[in-house]
Amino acid sequence: MTNILSYLTLINVINVHFYFVHGFRKSELDSSYNGLSYPFQYFTRDEWEADPPTNVRPLTKPVPYVVIHHTYIPSACNTTEKCFRAMRSMQNYHNSLGWGDIGYNYCVGSMGDVFEGRGWNNVGVHAGRANNFSIGICLIGDWRVATPPEPMLETTKKLISVGVENGSISPVYKLVGHKQTMTTECPGSALANIISTWDHYTKEILKF
Numbered sequence: 001m002t003n004i005l006s007y008l009t010l011i012n013v014i015n016v017h018f019y020f021v022h023g024f025r026k027s028e029l030d031s032s033y034n035g036l037s038y039p040f041q042y043f044t045r046d047e048w049e050a051d052p053p054t055n056v057r058p059l060t061k062p063v064p065y066v067v068i069h070h071t072y073i074p075s076a077c078n079t080t081e082k083c084f085r086a087m088r089s090m091q092n093y094h095n096s097l098g099w100g101d102i103g104y105n106y107c108v109g110s111m112g113d114v115f116e117g118r119g120w121n122n123v124g125v126h127a128g129r130a131n132n133f134s135i136g137i138c139l140i141g142d143w144r145v146a147t148p149p150e151p152m153l154e155t156t157k158k159l160i161s162v163g164v165e166n167g168s169i170s171p172v173y174k175l176v177g178h179k180q181t182m183t184t185e186c187p188g189s190a191l192a193n194i195i196s197t198w199d200h201y202t203k204e205i206l207k208f
């Protein structure tokens, strides 16, 4: 009898663990904002097995700018596993530069999945002095010549809308590419051309 009870207790513990780690957190906490589900597939830092950040500074919100990036390296990822690997490799590289975490606030994969970086509440390291005034979104891949897939572009727009709705991004935000904040090719010519047609895009060169 005792053995059966222990066995049942163990099964329960495993179920509760599964519920919290694999069920509850993903479906009801981390994948939501203001009580609503994200309108795209969303993966938390825990899910891509991020190391804890060592440099965390609160972002003053709402921010007036959204800065768009590509990675160049790593290349585009079109499966969850490949994108997880890309996230980990970026975090390792950015940590090696002394940035204390992955630089971007969020990253987007080719399938239109979002991967949590520093999130809505923390200052990123992605655009020099613009870091303090922006959310940095990285479209994983090399978008100098190739055009990002449509789901990636659609999700990026939705992610910005979520940021506006949850009070992280100003409703009158300005959208720029990384190269408008410093000397760089990022986010690549093909992607830069695309975002230049989006709402809120400004040609402005940011100087702080």
Ligand SMILES: [Zn+2]
Binding pocket: 068, 069, 070, 126, 178, 184, 186, 187
């Ligand atoms: Zn960039």
